[in-house]
Amino acid sequence: MLSFTVLGGAFFRTQVLQNAQYTLQSENNRLREVPLPGARAIIYDRKGEIIAENLPGYSVSILSPTEDSLRSALTTLGKVIPIDQAQQELAVRRFRRAPQRPAVIFNDASFQVVSVLEERRVEFPGLIIQSSPKRYYPDGAAMAALVGYTGEISEAQLALPRYDGYKAGQQIGRQGLEQQYEALLRGKEGRRFVEVDARNRVVRDNGVRPEEQPEAPPPLRTNLDLDLQRFIHEYFGDSLRGGVVAMDPQTGGVLAMYSAPTYDINRFIGGVPVKYYQSLLDDPHTPLFNRALKGTYAPASTWKLATAIIGLQRGLVTMDTHMPQACTGSYYYGRVFKCWDKNGHGDISLAQAIAKSCDVYFYQLGLKIGLRNLIAGGVSLGFRDSTRIDLPDEKRPRWPESVKYFDAKYGPRGWNASVVLSLSIGQADNAQTPLTMARFYSALATDGAAPTPQIVAQPVERTQIVNLPPDKLQGLQLALADVVTRGTAAGAQIQGLTIAGKTGTAQNPPHPDNAWFVGYAPADKPQIVVAVILEEGLHGTAAAKIATKLMERFLKKKLTLVAVTND
Amino acid sequence: MALRRQGIDYPLLLIALLLTAFGIAMVFSAGQTDVPSKTISLLWRRQTAWFAVALVASWAVMRGSVRLIEWSAWPLYLLSCGLLVLVLFVGTGAGTAASVKGWLTIGGVRVGQPAELAKLATTLMLARVLAAQRDVPRSLLELWRPLVVVGIPWMLVMAQPDLGTGIVFIAICFAMLFWSGVPWPLLLMLASPGISLILAFSTGIWGAWFLILVALVLWSRTYLREGVALLLTNVAMGVVAPLLWDTLKPYQQRRLLVFLDPSLDVLASGYQVTQSKVAIGSGGLFGKGFTLGSQKRLQFLPERHTDFIFSVVGEELGFIGVSIALALFLAFFLRSTRVATRANDAFPSLVAFGLVSALFIHVIVNVGMTLNLMPVTGIPLPFFTYGGSFLLVSWIGVGVLLRISAEGRGQPDAIGL
Numbered sequence: 001m002l003s004f005t006v007l008g009g010a011f012f013r014t015q016v017l018q019n020a021q022y023t024l025q026s027e028n029n030r031l032r033e034v035p036l037p038g039a040r041a042i043i044y045d046r047k048g049e050i051i052a053e054n055l056p057g058y059s060v061s062i063l064s065p066t067e068d069s070l071r072s073a074l075t076t077l078g079k080v081i082p083i084d085q086a087q088q089e090l091a092v093r094r095f096r097r098a099p100q101r102p103a104v105i106f107n108d109a110s111f112q113v114v115s116v117l118e119e120r121r122v123e124f125p126g127l128i129i130q131s132s133p134k135r136y137y138p139d140g141a142a143m144a145a146l147v148g149y150t151g152e153i154s155e156a157q158l159a160l161p162r163y164d165g166y167k168a169g170q171q172i173g174r175q176g177l178e179q180q181y182e183a184l185l186r187g188k189e190g191r192r193f194v195e196v197d198a199r200n201r202v203v204r205d206n207g208v209r210p211e212e213q214p215e216a217p218p219p220l221r222t223n224l225d226l227d228l229q230r231f232i233h234e235y236f237g238d239s240l241r242g243g244v245v246a247m248d249p250q251t252g253g254v255l256a257m258y259s260a261p262t263y264d265i266n267r268f269i270g271g272v273p274v275k276y277y278q279s280l281l282d283d284p285h286t287p288l289f290n291r292a293l294k295g296t297y298a299p300a301s302t303w304k305l306a307t308a309i310i311g312l313q314r315g316l317v318t319m320d321t322h323m324p325q326a327c328t329g330s331y332y333y334g335r336v337f338k339c340w341d342k343n344g345h346g347d348i349s350l351a352q353a354i355a356k357s358c359d360v361y362f363y364q365l366g367l368k369i370g371l372r373n374l375i376a377g378g379v380s381l382g383f384r385d386s387t388r389i390d391l392p393d394e395k396r397p398r399w400p401e402s403v404k405y406f407d408a409k410y411g412p413r414g415w416n417a418s419v420v421l422s423l424s425i426g427q428a429d430n431a432q433t434p435l436t437m438a439r440f441y442s443a444l445a446t447d448g449a450a451p452t453p454q455i456v457a458q459p460v461e462r463t464q465i466v467n468l469p470p471d472k473l474q475g476l477q478l479a480l481a482d483v484v485t486r487g488t489a490a491g492a493q494i495q496g497l498t499i500a501g502k503t504g505t506a507q508n509p510p511h512p513d514n515a516w517f518v519g520y521a522p523a524d525k526p527q528i529v530v531a532v533i534l535e536e537g538l539h540g541t542a543a544a545k546i547a548t549k550l551m552e553r554f555l556k557k558k559l560t561l562v563a564v565t566n567d
Numbered sequence: 568m569a570l571r572r573q574g575i576d577y578p579l580l581l582i583a584l585l586l587t588a589f590g591i592a593m594v595f596s597a598g599q600t601d602v603p604s605k606t607i608s609l610l611w612r613r614q615t616a617w618f619a620v621a622l623v624a625s626w627a628v629m630r631g632s633v634r635l636i637e638w639s640a641w642p643l644y645l646l647s648c649g650l651l652v653l654v655l656f657v658g659t660g661a662g663t664a665a666s667v668k669g670w671l672t673i674g675g676v677r678v679g680q681p682a683e684l685a686k687l688a689t690t691l692m693l694a695r696v697l698a699a700q701r702d703v704p705r706s707l708l709e710l711w712r713p714l715v716v717v718g719i720p721w722m723l724v725m726a727q728p729d730l731g732t733g734i735v736f737i738a739i740c741f742a743m744l745f746w747s748g749v750p751w752p753l754l755l756m757l758a759s760p761g762i763s764l765i766l767a768f769s770t771g772i773w774g775a776w777f778l779i780l781v782a783l784v785l786w787s788r789t790y791l792r793e794g795v796a797l798l799l800t801n802v803a804m805g806v807v808a809p810l811l812w813d814t815l816k817p818y819q820q821r822r823l824l825v826f827l828d829p830s831l832d833v834l835a836s837g838y839q840v841t842q843s844k845v846a847i848g849s850g851g852l853f854g855k856g857f858t859l860g861s862q863k864r865l866q867f868l869p870e871r872h873t874d875f876i877f878s879v880v881g882e883e884l885g886f887i888g889v890s891i892a893l894a895l896f897l898a899f900f901l902r903s904t905r906v907a908t909r910a911n912d913a914f915p916s917l918v919a920f921g922l923v924s925a926l927f928i929h930v931i932v933n934v935g936m937t938l939n940l941m942p943v944t945g946i947p948l949p950f951f952t953y954g955g956s957f958l959l960v961s962w963i964g965v966g967v968l969l970r971i972s973a974e975g976r977g978q979p980d981a982i983g984l
Contacts, residue, residue: 003931004897008890010938014848015886022848029845030861197865203601 031193031208032063032200034102037170038187038214039133040150043177045226046255050138052147052178054216057134058109060117061102062091063126065200070095070103073124077105080120081113097155097168102128104169107152107270125201128194133187135171135178139226140266142233145243145259145290146224146391146455148176149268171270177455179392181220190214222455223253231553235546236260242515242534242543243291245434245453246550249442249520249529251460252451254389255554257435259291294395296431297533300504301340301357301540302518303426305444305476308350310377311365312472319351319475327360334418337363340505354479357503359425366424374423375400382450382465383432387439389453398431405429426504437518438531440465444480445500445526448473481523498523499548501530503540512536517543521551528554575629576972579902583950583965586895587958590876590951591615592857597872597879597953599858601865610872610953617955621962628966633915633974636967640691644716647688650681651723658727669727679956682732685720686925687960690739692716694917697747704749706793707757713744730819731944735928737761742924743917746907752787756780756797763801767808777801839869840939847881847889847937854885872953874945878937892951896930906968909975919971922964 014022037059043052062077064070074088087105095103106113114129121127135150137143153172157163166172170189173182192211195204225246232244238261246256261283267276280288289295311317326347331337339345339359345352353361366374378384383399400406406415409429422428432440435453443450448466466473480500501519508514515537520526528551532543591614598608628636650671659670669680696712704710717740725733744754759780766773780801784794812820846862855861860882862868868878880888903923910916926949933948935941947954949961 003927004893007931007934007938007940008893010935010940011847011881011886011889011893014844014938015850015881015889016852018848019851022845023851025845026849026862026867029842029867030865195861195865197601198867201602203865 030195030197032100032102032196032202033191034061034128034130034194035167035169036130036190036192036211036214037132038189039216040135040171040173040178040187041185041217042219043147043185044219044221045224045229046222046253047225047227049226051143051222051224051226052135052137054133055136057132058106058111058114058129059104059132060106060109060113061104061128061130062124063102063128063194063196063200063202064095064099065198067092067095069200073126074105077117077124077127080123081116094169097158101167101169102126104152107132107171108134125199126196128202135269137266139230139233140264141262142226142229142258144262144265145292146176146229146257147265148178148180149174149265150178151269151271174268175393176391177220177222180390181456184217184220187217188215220456223248223251223255223457224257224455225255225554228256228550228554229258232256232258232546232550233260233262235549236262240534240537241285241291242532242537243293243295243434244530244532244546244550245292245438246528246530246554247438247442247451247453249445249526250451251457252439252442252453252462253457254453254455255528256550257292257455259289259293259295261285261287263287291533291535292434293389293391294393294433295533296395296397296433297508297514297516298428298430298506299426299432299437299518300506300514300516301426302437302502302504302516303430303432304354304357304362304424305480305502306378306381306383306426306440307362307365307369307374307424308354308476309381309444309466309468310369310374311350312468312476313377313466314369314373316368317350317365319472319479320349322347322349323353323361323364325360325364327358329360331360331363331421333363333367333421334416337418337421351475351479351482354476354502355482362424363421366420369420369424371417371420371423372403374420375402375405378423378430380465381440381443382463383430383436383440385436387435387453389435390455390458394435395433397433397436398429400429427507434518434531434533437516438529441501441518441520441531442529444473444476445520445529477523480519499551500526501544501547503544505538505540508536513538515540515543517541517547519544519547519551521555574973576902576906576969579899579906579965579972580969582895582899582902583962586892586899586950587618587962589892589895590948591618593876593879593951594872594953596858596860596883597863597876599864600871607872613955614953614958617958618962620955621959624959625962625966625969628963629969629973631970633912633971636691636918636970637695637914640688640695643684643688644692647681647685648719648723651685651720654681655723655726669729669732679959680954682720682724682727682729683956683960685724686732686735686739687922687964689717689720689736690743690921690925691918693740693743694914694921697743697917698913700747704753706790707753707797708793710744710749710753710757713740728816728819729945731932731946734932734944735925735946738928739921739925742928743921746917746920747913750787752783755783756787756789759797760800760804763804764808764811767805773805777805839875839943840936842867842869843875843878843937844939846875846878850882850885850888852886854881854883854888857883859883873947874933874943874952875937876951876953877934877948880951881937893934900927900930903968906972906975910971911975915971915974919968922968926961926964 039054042050045051062073064073070092074083074091077083091103091105117129137147150171151174153163153166153170158166158168173179173185178185190212193209194202195208197203228246241260244256244258247254263280327339327345329339329342329344345356345358348358348361378399383397386394386396419428423430439450443465448468449462449464452461477500480502481498499519499521500523501517504516506514506516515534517540518531520529530547530550532547534543537543591611594614595611598610654671659672669682671679671681693713693716696716717736721733721736741754762776766776842862846868860879862882863871863879868875871879880892900923903919907916907919907923910919929946929949932941932944932946936943947957
């Protein structure tokens with residue numbers, strides 16, 4: 001009698017009082033959540049052209065109660081469709097990370113595989129085939145330096161607090177915009193439920209519980225101009241190497257960003273084929289190296305403007321100031337420092353020196369400023385700072401912090417004051433990326449404030465780096481326009497459109513010189529700043545041609561051109 | 568007193584029939600799974616066929632007399648002991664108890680488990696021995712006869728090794744000793760080595776128990792030698808317990824450990840109990856509906872038609888169904904106990920009580936097991952669990968009870984049923 005009371009009580013407790021808890025457990029037993037991957041947000045350029053979109057694709061996954069049964073299922077599957085050893089191991093690893101979720105075998109199964117499996121579905125209990133959007137970049141090669149790609153989240157990433165809400169097997173953005181704007185781009189995963197039995201065989205597929213549809217977030221609009229990207233891509237072709245950054249000098253909106261040689265970023269989606277990746281790694285021209293964002297090069301003559309600004313800011317010179325010594329093709333300071341033109345430029349003003357890019361003038365200006373002040377000036381012009389562009393892994397440019405830098409690097413006696421000569425013409429311990437040069441010229445093109453480059457439009461952020469009265473700044477701008485109309489970049493002049501800018505030829509021993517051009521257009525009302533580096537481009541004029549074509553392409557559609565005269 | 572023939576004990580018969588019908592329905596339901604298994608889904612038919620055989624056997628027993636039953640005790644006892652010895656050599660395992668050689672197989676067909684027959688035979692034999700005893704035993708030594716009667720089949724069963732059935736034999740033994748009038752201190756002393764064995768895992772508790780035992784020995788004025796021997800046995804048990812633990816088969820150890828904490832082993836031994844509790848708990852008040860239990864349909868619940876059939880009751884018929892089943896069992900036991908109290912002689916009374924206690928321990932252990940109140944020992948649930956020989960023996964037991972009831976005294980009893 002007593003025993004029965006105890007038993008009855010125990011059943012009452014279990015069935016009536018703890019019913020909710022056990023009902024939940026029983027539901028968890030029989031229901032398996034099958035994730036429905038959500039499409040990532042579409043990425044548009046400034047005109048609504050598609051940079052990144054999603055194509056329909058299929059994923060194949062399998063529910064297994066144990067690792068052993070997964071392995072045996074994979075072996076059986078392997079007799080019907082090809083699954084290599086690596087894929088099998090990957091599926092097993094995915095299973096270990098999340099045994100309750102279906103282990104993905106193919107993230108992107110071909111239609112052929114899907115149709116074969118659908119036909120023989122009955123033989124594989126637990127097999128789940130479902131649509132799974134696949135990322136696609138219509139201009140993959142032109143955009144490789146920017147967009148990044150998507151791939152399965154790694155174990156290391158899962159452990160990071162940044163990826164708290166993520167589950168094993170989900171796709172995340174890798175590099176570029178995909179990584180930077182992961183939070184905005186990530187699709188909301190939906191889910192459906194299948195009923196399984198104790199051996200994880202799918203018993204009922206549909207209607208066990210209402211589905212939750214995946215949701216795609218609103219599209220991401222960027223400042224990029226896909227047309228420009230394509231244009232640069234075509235121009236660089238297979239032979240040229242280098243990097244390009246084009247941006248709006250007012251807002252910092254990045255119009256184009258390109259690194260050559262490029263590669264097909266589409267092949268990286270969901271895991272790059274090892275062979276292809278190895279071929280990219282083995283390429284002596286390092287296509288995976290993003291020159292626009294990470295390539296640092298001696299800015300050479302393009303940096304002379306900085307020397308000029310520092311001189312002007314300190315009141316040491318005006319645009320009309322002449323230097324004590326006229327240019328005879330070389331300058332003696334402890335040793336002979338050559339001007340690029342061995343015939344010499346004669347006795348010229350600062351404005352002319354900028355137009356002719358006279359080294360001898362800038363040597364003397366540098367000496368006048370002094371090493372300490374030149375370095376401090378470079379620091380305040382932002383040559384030590386990265387641009388804080390909205391892309392991951394930007395490379396910080398190189399510029400000494402103070403004189404101590406030289407002591408540390410070469411030893412207290414390992415260098416002498418002549419280093420100021422090299423620095424004043426943009427050589428020696430100065431290495432800038434196309435991005436930092438574009439920022440500097442943006443400040444130059446406008447009111448002396450440098451905008452933070454942004455690919456996705458955000459509130460404009462400008463930092464005053466050039467502190468000159470408007471008339472002095474304008475004098476500089478006029479001298480710069482003269483470079484293109486008359487000076488070293490004369491070949492790049494486009495009729496009816498005046499460009500302000502500066503070429504640069506940076507020594508790159510033992511290789512041929514690197515060619516720079518940084519400039520903006522139209523000269524009087526700048527709308528686009530372009531920085532181009534051509535590796536082994538020999539002379540800056542080659543880079544100037546690219547920049548000019550690019551500006552033309554951008555501006556022709558936008559405004560009637562205004563000619564600026566500088567006589 | 569002259570025999571006054573009474574009619575059949577209809578209430579008892581009715582309850583037993585209801586229980587069996589309930590049981591066959593559950594065996595049917597247990598066979599209904601989403602991925603059908605042909606053998607299991609048709610087991611209810613075989614169970615029904617066995618039921619027909621069992622009814623005939625039961626009827627035959629009922630037509631006999633208590634004298635005949637008493638006479639048959641010896642041959643049955645010898646036969647079952649012989650069979651138990653036989654299965655040790657030629658027995659086969661089955662189901663959860665695959666490593667237990669409990670089945671007698673003839674020509675590839677499993678005929679039955681001799682242990683089931685042995686339960687009945689031992690009960691009869693024990694009743695005979697105890698009924699022959701004139702005086703109430705005063706010392707443990709005087710209990711040697713019944714102990715030998717139970718000891719032989721018990722050891723044979725334990726050698727299979729079938730721990731669950733072994734427990735049943737011990738339960739039968741104690742219940743019948745109690746019924747025959749053995750005083751409780753003596754029973755406690757008899758049980759003391761076993762209790763020592765269990766309590767030895769905690770030295771403190773064992774020490775406390777030992778003090779109680781010493782007090783008991785002194786108080787009941789046991790013979791000196793016997794008392795000393797008893798205490799020494801207890802000490803010895805306390806010492807050998809850990810050694811004995813090592814001799815248990817790993818799966819037996821695991822079952823006992825998992826009983827203490829099912830979460831220890833959620834995927835193996837503990838899995839059964841966990842799933843059983845989930846099944847029962849998710850049944851709620853009214854259950855998921857006959858044949859509709861998801862735990863059962865999707866085969867999360869193990870041994871649905873045998874050991875854990877009561878979990879199916881819990882899942883599909885809910886607390887209401889469980890209450891009805893338990894109420895039927897309770898009614899059955901009360902009615903059978905009434906038969907024992909009203910038997911006209913010591914032998915039938917002991918037999919009736921022995922049968923009741925045997926079935927009772929089955930029900931308590933099996934039902935308790937589904938909720939993890941008892942360890943998983945593989946003891947079947949009378950009238951429910953699929954299995955021919957057990958159903959047959961259960962119904963022969965019912966037949967014996969009906970016979971005894973028919974020959975019993977007609978006076979109203981205290982319980983009033």
